[in-house]
Amino acid sequence: MVETAQHLIIGGGSAGCVLAARLTEDPEVTVILVEAGADLTRASMAPHVRSRYPGRAYIDANNIWPDLKAYFGPAAGKNERHARHYEQGRLLGGGSAVNAMVANRGAPSDYDEWVGAGAPGWSFEEVLPYFRKLEHDADFNGPYHGKDGPLPVRRISDAKMSPYVKALSDVFETQGFPRRDDQNGEWQDGVYVGAIAVTDKGERAPTSIVYLTPEVRARRNLTIISGHLAERLLLEGNRVTGAQIAPTAGGASRTITAQQVTVSAGALHTPTLLMRSGIGPGTQLQAQGIAIVADRPGVGGNLMEHASTAVSTYLPPAMRLADLDEHHDHAILRFTSDLPNAPAGDMHAAMIARSGWHSIGQRIGTLFIWLNKPYSRGKLSLTSADPRAEPLVDFALLSDPRDLPRLRYGFRVGAAGLLGLSQTGATGPVFPTSYSARVAAVGGPGLVNTMQRGAFAAMLDAAGPARPWLIHNVVTLGLELEKLLSDQSALDDFLRASVGGVWHASGTCRMGRADDVGAVTNAAGKVYGVEGLRICDASLMPSIPRANTNVPTIMMAERIADLIKQGH
CATH class of the missing domain: 3.50.50.60 (FAD/NAD(P)-binding domain)
Incomplete structure (x- = not known):
């Protein structure tokens, strides 16, 4: 038929x-x-999937393309490149059904740039009515915002915000990054409470x-x-x-x-x-x-993808997110790199209150840093005429010479923020991180994984003065933040080897x-x-x-x- x-x-x-x-x-x-x-x-x-916390939705094999993999960065030293799983939604709603629900728009000049690339009708002035049409913003009015659209947009309340994110936002303010109110308003650098797409009941939309x-x-x-x-x-x-x-x-x-x-x-x-x-x-x-x-x-x-890296810190109990159903991405730092003539706000850092859905993730706060305006371009190639064969995906991150120096700059800004927070005594050791195959495996289901995570989480809490040694030997496998900050070559090697995307x-x-x-x-x-x-x-x-x-x-x-x- x-x-x-x-x-x-x-x-x-x-x-x-x-x-x-x-x-x-x-x-x-x-x-x-x-x-x-x-x-x-x-x-x-x-x-x-319904939960405001998205950490389980995108690792559920029922929700994603199970065989889709991608190459991210270049080969690091003598190491061969290895493809990693690339989680993309495979259910009705696609990415909106598994993603972090972050509801930002980008800079007005992003869309004006599309016009210059041969796509008339896509200037910011012409697309703003559609941004307004799609949303009903619970917090802001005015010319940038819609109130009657299907997609609910709101920000976490001060009462529910993670103590870690509050304290880190304070540190960034002392380091010269001003507080701003509206992430989707006038395009400016600063610290913002993040906009997310959740219903008034706190559910995914x-x-x-x-x-x-x-x-x-x-x-x-x-x-x-x-x-x-x-x-x-x-x-x-x-x-x-x-x-x-x-x-x-x-x-x-x-x-x-x-x-x-x-x-x-x-x-x-x-x-x-x-x-x-x-x-x-x-x-x-x-x-x-x-x-x-x-x-x-x-x-x-x-x-294209937003090339990413990360810096993390141990969270004592007083700094942890208490509500395990709460969204994890509470605030952002938008900043501009030191690249000559860099586009305004070409860097982004998400303040992650909980770095995984499990017990270890609850004890780690992360600053997830990415190139908001990357220049590198990759390509996708057909591997077979078979309709069930996945393509060869190569993002070629950091292949443009302008991208590695900016990611390095972002890493240093992130490290300075977390070290500043750690020096107040609010958090524990600061260390480099990445979303690697090893990290993904730790977050997998199963009784053995659950027991191992629980045991290591308990060790982190009980380690006391030995906590830096434990993180150094078990989490970073000998990689030291101090070494990366003092040795540009070592930092660049780390970034090339561990660079990831943002599922964009x-x-x-x-x-x-x-x-x-x-x-x-x-x-x-x-x-x-x-x-x-x-x-x-x-x-x-x-x-x-x-x-x-x-x-x-x-x-x-x-x-x-x-x-x-x-x-x-």
């Missing part, structure tokens, strides 16, 4: 759910939304719930198919006419036809689907035995001018050289905004939904 609709949306993530909700506001428009993962409603949302409400799901013109993978796009000549999908768990394929197909599968799986369907770099397609429909060299290129993959099908060989779509998301095909997700971004990418992606879906309605 062939199913048909006017619009087929492939990928029910942060963008796809928005598109489905907005397009079906017209009862005459039929939409089929296909999602590889499970459906997610308010009733079916598991407690660890995925787009699959706040956009696909029971009323929206009841529309007769909307069909949601979950648990199905898009195997390939169907084409007649250079026109996309639909897609072939199959159950993610295995089973017979189905065919869906549509007048318009929009791929919203995310910055890693959207280019992969295009390439499997014959749209992408011709040499790659030929190497995999795929017939070329449109030779677009930019598909899979321009891959973007840019792999970027918007641009028709004569730009690297551009994949026009400013409305329509794919060059192919009829009937549009893209709507973070892969469209010509450059990465100085923000967590979820809210900017929702904004893009709001605007593209309007463009579709207007016939662009």
Whole structure:
């Protein structure tokens, strides 16, 4: 049986759910939304997904693509590069169902930059109405904020804020970083209480719930198919006419036809689907035995991430977050690097009140530091024509010579803040950290892991004067913060070896001018050289905004939904 609709949306993530909700506001428009993962409603949302604390949602194998891996930084010394797991949401709501729920927008000049890259209509003045449209901000009014949108945005109260984050914010203020009120207001450096997307009940607000409400799901013109993978796009000549999908768990394929197909599968799986369907770099397609429909060299290129590092400290009981359901990312430091002519606020540091969902994480406070405006670009390559094979993802972090010095600068700023706090006696030893495969393994489920974590947590508390020795030998495996701060070569080696991302993959099908060989779509998301095909997700971004990418992606879906309605 062939199913048909006017619009087929492939990928029910942060963008796809928005598109489905907005397009079906017209009862005459039929939409089929296909999602590889499970459906997610308010009733079916598991407690660890519903929680304001997101530390369990993104490590649940049921919620992510289990075989997706990525290369991050360069080879360090004689060590070979190793791919690490890269957690991306695979359930209705996508990233918004597993992420840290941070709701920031980036700098106005980020969007003006898109216009300069060949995407007219995306200036900050033009996208601000869509940022306002998507949110109802519980704390701020004025020209920057919306009050009637589906996505709730709020900040943690002073009463609930972690003692560690309060004290660290004070230290940063004494070090010259002013307190600011509104992270999504005027773009300025400073210390902010972070904006997050949680309901008034303190629950996660995925787009699959706040956009696909029971009323929206009841529309007769909307069909949601979950648990199905898009195997390939169907084409007649250079026109996309639909897609072939199959159950993610295995089973017979189905065919869906549509007048318009929009791929919203995310910055890693959207280019992969295009390439499997014959749209992408011709040499790659030929190497995999795929017939070329449109030779677009930019598909899979321009891959962006916010390169990250971290510094942590031991938290005595008085400094710990007492409510284990509370969000962990309470405040941020936005600052500008010492790179000549650096973009304002090109650095970001999140003050993490609890560094893991488990007992060890509760005892460690972290400053998670990243390049808010990276220059390095990676690429994604097709590994097989098999629709279940994951792509080769190489972020090539720190490959641009401007990025390593700035990450080094950020590490030093973070270390100075935590050392300043430690010197007050409020916290314990300060040490370098990273989200490595070893750290991820420690956070895994199972009785043995639970017992080991509990034993080490108890040792941390009981160690007293021996705590620095314990951290040095068990946590950092001999890596000393003092050595890194006094030896630039050692610090650079550490950063190259441990650099990570922030789960903000973007840019792999970027918007641009028709004569730009690297551009994949026009400013409305329509794919060059192919009829009937549009893209709507973070892969469209010509450059990465100085923000967590979820809210900017929702904004893009709001605007593209309007463009579709207007016939662009």
